[in-house]
C-alpha cells in the first residue's frame with residue numbers, strides 16, 4: 001500500500017488503525033433497528049464465463065445450482081429467523097452471475113424473503129441479454145419483479161468480440177421489452193475499451209433509450225489482475241475526456257444523472273443495489289453493511305454449503321468499524337450518487353457533517369470538486385471525474401486485492417489496508 005494512501009486513510013479516519021478484515025463473525029446480525037435497509041442475493045452461475053469479469057461465478061451446472069439454492073434459502077432463514085415480525089426493507093436485488101438461470105426458483109426465494117421482510121421499493125434482477133425473452137419477462141413480472149438490468153456491454157460487434165462475448169438477436173430482445181413492460185429497464189455498458197470513442201457510446205446510449213431502456217449504467221472497463229482478460233486499460237487523459245463527453249451528451253439529452261455512472265430519462269426511475277446506507281447480502285461473495293460492521297461471505301460454493309449445513313453463517317471476513325471508518329464508508333458510497341446531504345449524515349451519525357469533515361469539505365469546494373446547494377453538497381463535473389478516478393484506484397488496490405485472495409482462500413485469516 002502506498003505511503004500516500006496510508007497517510008490519507010490516517011488523516012480521514014483520524015487514527016493509525018487500518019481497515020482490518022478478520023476471519024470472525026456474528027452468528028446473529030443486528031439489523032432490526034436499521035433504517036433504509038436493502039437486500040441483495042447472489043446467484044454465482046453463468047452459461048459462459050467472460051474473461052474480463054471479476055465477479056464470483058462458475059459455469060452453470062443444474063445439480064450444483066439447485067443445491068446452492070437450497071442452501072441460499074437456509075441462509076435467509078438463518079439470518080432473519082431469530083427476529084419477530086417482518087422488517088421493512090427498501091428493495092431486493094438479484095445479481096450474479098446470471099440469476100435468470102434460477103428463474104423457476106426465484107418465487108421460492110422471494111417467498112423466503114417475504115416471510116421475514118416487507119419490501120417497499122420493488123424487486124430487481126440482473127439479466128444477460130440472452131435471458132430477455134417474452135417468456136422470461138412474463139415469469140419475472142408474475143413473481144413481482146419490477147426492475148431489470150441487462151448486461152449489454154456494447155451494441156457494436158467489434159467491442160462484443162473484443163470482450164469475448166456474442167451478440168444475441170437484438171430485434172427479438174427489443175420486441176420482448178415492448179411486449180412485456182416493467183417499471184425499470186436498465187442497460188449496462190462498458191466504456192474505455194481500446195479505440196472506443198464518444199460516437200460509439202452515443203450510438204449505444206441512443207439505441208438503449210430508443211428500444212425500451214429508461215435507465216443506463218456506463219461502467220469504466222477495469223482490468224482486474226486476477227482475470228484472464230488481455231484488454232489493455234485506457235489512459236487516464238483519454239478516459240477523463242470520454243467520461244466528460246458521456247456526461248455532457250446525457251445532460252444535453254435531458255437524462256437525469258442518479259449516480260457517477262447511471263442516467264435515466266425519468267428522475268423517479270432507479271436501478272441500484274449499491275447506494276444504500278445499509279444492506280444484507282445473501283449467497284456466495286455477498287456483502288452486508290450495517291451501522292457497526294461490514295462483512296463478506298465466502299467465495300467458495302462448497303464451503304458456503306458446508307457452513308450452512310453446520311448451522312453457521314457463511315461469513316468469511318468482518319470489519320468492525322470505528323465511528324470515523326464508518327463515516328468514511330458512508331461518505332464514499334453516498335458520494336457515488338453525486339451528492340451528500342448534511343441532514344442525512346446528521347440523521348445517521350447524530351453528528352453534524354460540517355463538524356466531522358469541515359476542513360475537507362471546504363478544500364473540496366475551493367478545488368472545485370463540489371458545490372453547496374442548501375444542505376446538500378453536489379459534485380461538479382470535475383469532482384465526478386476525480387471521484388471516478390479514486391473509485392477506480394480503490395477498486396484496483398482494495399477490491400482487486402481482496403477478491404484475488406478470497407477466490408483462492410475460502411476463509412483468509414486477515415486482510416488489512
Ligand SMILES: C[S@@+](CC[C@H](N)C(=O)[O-])C[C@H]1O[C@@H](n2cnc3c(N)ncnc32)[C@H](O)[C@@H]1O
Pocket residue numbers: 052053054055095096097098126127128129150151152153188189190219220221222223224
Ligand atoms: C453480473 S454482470 C450483469 C449480468 C449478466 N451476467 C451479463 O453479463 O450480462 C454485471 C455488470 O458488470 C460489468 N462488468 C463486469 N466486468 C467488468 C469489468 N472488468 N469492468 C467494468 N465493468 C464490468 C458489466 O457491465 C456487467 O454487465
Ligand code: SF4
Pocket residue numbers: 045046048049050053054055057096097098128151
Ligand atoms: S459478465 Fe455476466 S455473464 Fe459474463 S461471467 Fe460475468 S456475470 Fe457471467
